[in-house]
Amino acid sequence: xxxxxxxxxxxxxxxxxxxxxxxxxxxxxxxxxxxxxxxxxxxxxxxxxxxxxxxxxxxxxxxxxxxxxxxxxxxxxxxxxxxxxxxxxxxxxxxxxxxxxxxxxxxxxxxxxxxxxxxxxxxxxxxxxxxxxxxxxxxxxxxxxxxxxxxxxxxxxxxxxxxxxxxxxxxxxxxxxxxxxxxxxxxxxxxxxxxxxxxxxxxxxxxxxxxxxxxxxxxxxxxxxxxxxxxxxxxxxxxxxxxxxxxxxxxxxxxxxxxxxxxxxxxxxxxxxxxxxxxxxxxxxxxxxxxxxxxxxxxxxxxxxxxxxxxxxxxxxxxxxxxxxxxxxxxxxxxxxxxxxxxxxxxxxxxxxxxxxxxxxxxxxxxxxxxxxxxxxxxxxxxxxxxxxxxxxxxxxxxxxxxxxxxxxxxxxxxxxxxxxxxxxxxxxxxxxxxxxxxxxxxxxxxxxxxxxxxxxxxxxxxxxxxxxxxxxxxxxxxxxxxxxxxxxxxxxxxxxxxxxxxxxxxxxxxxxxxxxxxxxxxxxx
Amino acid sequence: xxxxxxxxxxxxxxxxxxxxxxxxxxxxxxxxxxxxxxxxxxxxxxxxxxxxxxxxxxxxxxxxxxxxxxxxxxxxxxxxxxxxxxxxxxxxxxxxxxxxxxxxxxxxxxxxxxxxxxxxxxxxxxxxxxxxxxxxxxxxxxxxxxxxxxxxxxxxxxxxxxxxxxxxxxxxxxxxxxxxxxxxxxxxxxxxxxxxxxxxxxxxxxxxxxxxxxxxxxxxxxxxxxxxxxxxxxxxxxxxx
Numbered sequence: 001x002x003x004x005x006x007x008x009x010x011x012x013x014x015x016x017x018x019x020x021x022x023x024x025x026x027x028x029x030x031x032x033x034x035x036x037x038x039x040x041x042x043x044x045x046x047x048x049x050x051x052x053x054x055x056x057x058x059x060x061x062x063x064x065x066x067x068x069x070x071x072x073x074x075x076x077x078x079x080x081x082x083x084x085x086x087x088x089x090x091x092x093x094x095x096x097x098x099x100x101x102x103x104x105x106x107x108x109x110x111x112x113x114x115x116x117x118x119x120x121x122x123x124x125x126x127x128x129x130x131x132x133x134x135x136x137x138x139x140x141x142x143x144x145x146x147x148x149x150x151x152x153x154x155x156x157x158x159x160x161x162x163x164x165x166x167x168x169x170x171x172x173x174x175x176x177x178x179x180x181x182x183x184x185x186x187x188x189x190x191x192x193x194x195x196x197x198x199x200x201x202x203x204x205x206x207x208x209x210x211x212x213x214x215x216x217x218x219x220x221x222x223x224x225x226x227x228x229x230x231x232x233x234x235x236x237x238x239x240x241x242x243x244x245x246x247x248x249x250x251x252x253x254x255x256x257x258x259x260x261x262x263x264x265x266x267x268x269x270x271x272x273x274x275x276x277x278x279x280x281x282x283x284x285x286x287x288x289x290x291x292x293x294x295x296x297x298x299x300x301x302x303x304x305x306x307x308x309x310x311x312x313x314x315x316x317x318x319x320x321x322x323x324x325x326x327x328x329x330x331x332x333x334x335x336x337x338x339x340x341x342x343x344x345x346x347x348x349x350x351x352x353x354x355x356x357x358x359x360x361x362x363x364x365x366x367x368x369x370x371x372x373x374x375x376x377x378x379x380x381x382x383x384x385x386x387x388x389x390x391x392x393x394x395x396x397x398x399x400x401x402x403x404x405x406x407x408x409x410x411x412x413x414x415x416x417x418x419x420x421x422x423x424x425x426x427x428x429x430x431x432x433x434x435x436x437x438x439x440x441x442x443x444x445x446x447x448x449x450x451x452x453x454x455x456x457x458x459x460x461x462x463x464x465x466x467x468x469x470x471x472x473x474x475x476x477x478x479x480x481x482x483x484x485x486x487x488x489x490x491x492x493x494x495x496x497x498x499x500x501x502x503x504x505x506x507x508x509x510x511x512x513x514x515x516x517x518x519x520x521x522x523x524x525x526x
Numbered sequence: 527x528x529x530x531x532x533x534x535x536x537x538x539x540x541x542x543x544x545x546x547x548x549x550x551x552x553x554x555x556x557x558x559x560x561x562x563x564x565x566x567x568x569x570x571x572x573x574x575x576x577x578x579x580x581x582x583x584x585x586x587x588x589x590x591x592x593x594x595x596x597x598x599x600x601x602x603x604x605x606x607x608x609x610x611x612x613x614x615x616x617x618x619x620x621x622x623x624x625x626x627x628x629x630x631x632x633x634x635x636x637x638x639x640x641x642x643x644x645x646x647x648x649x650x651x652x653x654x655x656x657x658x659x660x661x662x663x664x665x666x667x668x669x670x671x672x673x674x675x676x677x678x679x680x681x682x683x684x685x686x687x688x689x690x691x692x693x694x695x696x697x698x699x700x701x702x703x704x705x706x707x708x709x710x711x712x713x714x715x716x717x718x719x720x721x722x723x724x725x726x727x728x729x730x731x732x733x734x735x736x737x738x739x740x741x742x743x744x745x746x747x748x749x750x751x752x753x754x755x756x757x758x759x760x761x762x763x764x765x766x767x
Contacts, residue, residue: 084670169677172659173659173675173677176658186585186699187584187585188585188699189701190701193665193671224673224675226673229663229698230673231661231663231674231698232674234674234675235675235677
């Protein structure tokens with residue numbers, strides 16, 4: 001009976017592997033000038049911001065990113081399945097499709113397969129040295145002399161003897177860097193081949209750069225990760241690498257492994273009779289929650305992993321609720337070294353969205369941003385400098401709208417000053433206005449460094465955020481009909497591309513240092 | 527009939543090939559047999575020798591000890607520089623066939639030797655006397671870069687390099703470990719010993735340029751006249767920039 005169950009289990013596992021790899025393959029498309037041209041077109045829209053126009057990994061956003069975007073000219077790829085440590089077309093396709101968790105490379109699995117194959121062949125064409133894979137040759141028993149794609153022997157069962165062997169091998173060959181407890185806490189400081197600091201992966205966190213199905217993981221263990229300190233473990237070829245695959249996979253769960261993939265999800269904004277007027281309103285319960293995956297642009301292990309989003313509308317207004325975890329309520333930004341928590345929703349004005357980060361020159365995005373210190377300014381009062389520095393002497397300017405006897409002397413706080421001398425406020429910038437009544441800003445952007453507030457009279461986004469129990473709940477509301485240029489139209493029955501961002505002030509997040517999702521789709525119900 | 531002609535020409539080509547091969551061998555033998563000269567001497571440091579850098583060991587202390595002395599600049603007696611690579615530029619010749627395969631050991635968490643000269647196409651034995659995990663990570667450009675794990679139970683790995691190149695070797699498990707693999711396609715090369723001395727035998731007579739490379743002091747060249755059967759003695763000075 002036991003045998004029967006075991007073989008049934010193995011059979012099922014085999015079936016599972018077969019199904020996953022079938023889904024992933026979708027028949028490779030061979031290179032052709034037409035496909036390369038398509039790849040180039042997609043590349044220029046989706047990839048240049050990070051990887052650069054020439055593919056040198058030096059795009060506009062590259063300085064904000066860690067790990068760094070790949071240089072396609074040097075073509076030193078990390079995820080390879082061959083003995084010569086060169087990626088196959090399938091390796092590149094898989095990386096594009098799944099992205100690279102643990103970096104800011106998101107999944108592009110939502111692009112049609114043809115476009116992804118186009119990208120594969122286009123980026124290959126950028127390499128200064130062609131990527132060559134030798135003809136297939138099996139290695140000897142010690143794992144030496146193999147050529148071509150690593151083809152492991154059939155997987156042995158992961159029974160208790162195999163587990164013991166895996167633990168032994170882990171201790172001998174992996175613990176030195178990944179740590180005895182597999183938390184990536186080996187004692188050595190490491191750098192990659194470009195000289196950037198790097199850390200061995202915390203294997204309990206489930207962040208696998210490449211596919212984590214057993215076969216892919218097997219190949220990544222045997223081939224190592226070129227360019228990084230992770231060496232080739234050809235010694236493990238045969239059964240040992242299978243034992244290690246099974247052991248390493250047992251340290252994390254499917255849920256963990258899936259959560260780090262930057263995927264596209266679908267949000268439904270259903271029509272309700274009455275809109276919620278508070279983040280904790282019971283009406284939100286009728287809206288289906290969707291957990292969206294977040295990635296920090298500068299990767300760190302202490303990060304918000306998910307933001308849970310709900311949306312509803314009443315035919316007149318749309319309401320969106322964002323919920324995410326944050327251990328600290330950072331709601332002042334008075335000292336230069338202090339940063340606030342914040343959240344933002346980004347909408348594409350076009351149905352075919354531009355690059356997911358801040359739009360493009362030719363395609364603007366509309367952004368609603370909520371700031372925790374703005375919320376605190378309203379509840380109960382504007383947080384002026386005295387909140388952090390009581391009795392601080394502050395130089396002041398005469399307020400010409402007041403009489404001579406009413407002039408402020410020292411200790412004139414912002415609100416008592418003449419706006420003319422508080423330049424942003426004086427110039428009418430809503431972001432600097434200490435008297436604003438909403439914690440939300442309605443903004444527009446056309447690429448990095450172009451963010452600006454929409455005109456004061458067009459500010460119609462309302463928001464409310466509450467903090468408690470280590471998490472934020474922030475809701476936004478705005479009428480469905482757009483007002484003015486750069487305002488997103490939210491017609492019932494349409495689908496609007498939407499993306500989200502979260503800032504953690506105590507982690508130093510501000511501006512481009514944040515955690516983001518890629519474009520999601522928001523379906524506004526009729 | 528045509529087939530015979532084609533067959534015939536193939537045989538001719540083959541024969542001609544053999545002839546060339548034979549002739550080539552003859553020339554090589556003739557060169558080696560003709561009495562060459564020797565270039566010997568020392569590589570020395572100009573200026574004060576810096577104190578050897580000590581690196582504190584933070585892991586695997588039972589095998590690596592508490593402290594490692596860096597070998598990026600080893601200055602011995604009379605300011606002789608160890609681990610400088612001296613070669614004669616522009617000379618071609620069959621790479622030397624060593625009696626024993628060149629070997630580099632990882633012992634006490636240090637690569638021994640720090641500089642290893644290996645002929646192209648000859649397997650280099652990579653040994654692990656420590657019995658703990660090391661990884662052999664090369665920063666090569668002409669040879670395909672490699673990074674192979676060598677757990678403690680894997681006492682020996684062999685790796686062959688096909689292009690002449692000076693390759694830096696690191697171990698990511700022990701960041702202080704470094705070595706240089708000098709892959710050569712000719713026999714006119716030597717690495718200096720603890721007193722900075724080197725010796726290159728069987729150099730064809732004539733004027734030659736001697737090149738010295740050191741990992742931290744860089745490269746210098748010097749011309750030297752070699753006479754058959756004689757030893758040309760030179761001293762090459764390196765200085766910190």
